Amino acid sequence: MKDDFVRLAEENDSLFSFSYENVEKLTEVCVCFYRKLLLRKSFSDFSERRSQLAKYVRKFHGDAGTLTPRIGEAIKNLENDSCLLLMTAHQPNLFPYSGVLRKATLNHVLAKKLSESLEVPVVSFFGVADQDFTDDRWVKSALLPDVDRRDGLLELRFDMPERLVLNRVAKPSRIILNNWRNEIENWIDRKLSSIKRDCASLELQFSYNADHTESFKNFWALVEKAYEQAETYSDFNAFIISRIINDVWGYDTLFSRFSECQKLFEREYSHLLKRFDKYSRYVKEATEFNPNSNRGVYKDELNTLPFWYHCSCGSKAKLKVEQRDVSIIGKGSCIRCGKEYLFDFISKHEPQISGITSSISARSLSMPLVFFHGLGICCYVGGIGGTEYLKQAQFVANHLNMIFPPVVVWRPQDVYLGVGQLDALMVYRKLSGTFDFSQYERIKDILQRKIKEAQREIEEIEEQKKQLFAASKRSREEQIQNLKSLSIRQNEVRRDANFSVLVRNLRLLENVDAVMGLHPCIVDYVVNVGLKETSEQWIAFLQSNGNLCSNIGLRSRFDRPAHNFLDEN
Known part of the structure; x- marks a missing residue:
């Protein structure tokens, strides 16, 4: 039975x-x-x-x-x-x-x-x-959206010896902790400055209050308390998680170390x-x-x-x-x-x-x-x-x-509009002429075709260089002169096609996609949505919608200033 x-x-x-x-x-x-x-x-x-x-x-x-x-x-x-x-x-x-x-x-x-x-x-x-x-990436790495960085990511990282268990690693030094805070604050300032600068160049209005500053300040006070209580790296992180869930969110979730x-x-x-x-x-x-x-x-x-x-x-x-x-x-x-x-x-x-x-x-x-x-x-x-x-x-x-x-x-x-996401959208606007993200694949295809065409011309000239080397009948002086001419022609192709700019723009466009698809660390929610507000909106979604298979639209503190120009475009 x-x-x-x-x-x-x-x-x-x-x-x-x-x-x-x-x-x-x-x-x-x-x-x-x-x-x-x-x-x-x-x-x-x-x-x-x-x-x-x-x-x-x-x-x-x-x-x-x-x-x-x-x-x-x-x-x-x-x-x-x-x-x-x-x-x-x-x-x-x-x-x-x-x-x-x-x-x-x-x-x-x-x-x-x-x-x-x-x-x-x-x-x-x-x-x-x-x-x-300690080998797992995510126990020692936290990601924030940053379209200007490699792969569209700002990585906060803690290097540890490999093949140790987490509770045998000491908590980060005070220097590392302060560096993380400085990196985050610098990231916020850079993103907001970039958004304001791009909006000004496009004659778009963008103004906001400073709620994000107070929100991050309160979060970092929580981090400091966890740091003071912890001796090990695993406890430092676990105490942060517990303080968010138990103190800020008020859940009665019970924690225990394995x-x-x-x-x-x-x-x-x-x-x-x-x-x-x-x-x-x-x-x-x-x-x-x-x-x-x-x-x-x-x-x-x-x-x-x-x-x-x-x-x-x-x-x-x-x-x-x-x-x-x-x-x-x-x-x-x-x-x-x-x-x-x-x-x-x-x-x-x-x-x-x-x-x-x-x-x-x-x-x-x-x-x-x-x-x-x-x-x-x-x-x-x-x-x-x-x-x-x-x-x-x-x-x-x-x-x-x-x-x-x-x-x-x-x-x-x-899905929400934070400083990292908004900065990426402004980059997308400069590259595509629109905020309509449904045009992403079309814009990417245009850039890739232009790069491919320029690369084809450059490679054809490179092949001519190889053939020139293989031709033994010409004098050395004549070969050198012809090589110089071909190199000048390659540079002209790069310049006429604006090749380096095309390559950079394609990288930025791919970074935009990475930013918009990122599952960022909790710091991004602290700055843009608010820590307590994140829990409230998740709970509201589960109670009113309850769909466990769909994405969630969150309200952020940058929604109103962003929609002032997004709705107009």
Whole structure:
């Protein structure tokens, strides 16, 4: 007889695609899952684990300075046997892009709808993946739109040693922190000056108030508080995220570091080891679903233990499995220092891992397995980058009869006019003669054809140079004179076609497109939309529209001055 959760997944394609038409549909599926979970398990089965989690949650918020009365109440609800628990997780990225924070907004709105529908306490949990590696670009890089920069991006960056886990890296120096602030303030000034200058040259009106200055000042005060509270780079970023979500937005979202709360799942890890033969087989089948995908786990995951072992050097060891009679062996070396490890878990029927529980952490595929099953999660808000991992994990969970809740990925494009976007539009206006962005491809095609025509002439002359070298009958003086003439002709072609300007204009045009399509870091929202206003508009969209597949139009503080001239053109 099929398990209820496998049957539920088969009845609802969204559980595999992680796509829902709207919040109402997502709410319905979560209600259904919650009721089926109650039929299978009493929520008291999760109470011990949740009570332990509550201690780590309280510790995080105490460290971050966000242990508000609302957080205290949510912690009490977490320990309530009837509590419905929602979850999301992410690495503690530098000034994270909107998608990281938007996860908490969706869970916040969903929690209210579920609480009203089921009349039970609903808690949102945000796991901080502070044991991920430093190699990922987004944990050390934040992007702002800047049409004048390479690829249309201003990058705020923190360089770290590779192959370390994030919580082993010290927070940035005061010099680096001040440099980031100066870069951002300089970016704001440059963009506004450029917009005003271009408007003046086109005889367009552009005036604005200074709300963005106060908004950024308040945000940076938040950054400074997080900096004072933190010792590590991961905490610095996580505290910023918590202060935005808990203090500025007022959500009762509960945070915990993975490095602390993953110690709770000894039973789940043991469960996977006991059934490692089946786990390995289903991992293999899961990776074969989409063999050409460069996302998700690789095929060799089937021979890997479902957890990392943490080395004293600050990195991790990937443990390969060896089975000897009834024993299961984990063997591997640290990917940074090379130190070798070998663990004998005695018996695969009753594996002994209590001695290393404090030094292990879940791998990408096993993280949802242990958290969902151990805590009784009823919905998980994932990210676009983790979709393939989650699909693979869902396949394994269903075949191992483990809890796997509805998963949703919400990644719209926020459409608004900020200083970076407006500056890019002014550049587009100068290049195309219009603000009509639907003409972009036509303008780009014209530029590319002009460049191609000039390049063809230049290359033809270059070929003549080669032929001249090959002709041995001419005297050296005559060859040199002819080469000079051909070089002069090449320069004339470049000058007549305005070649360098064409190339620069094409680069700028491509940068315009990059700016308009960018998912920028939260600083862009602070300056242009307002931090609190961003949350308010996301919530309003979810409550009034609720479409999880469409883009979102946001009001910015530059809408009115921009539309003064955009509407006229």
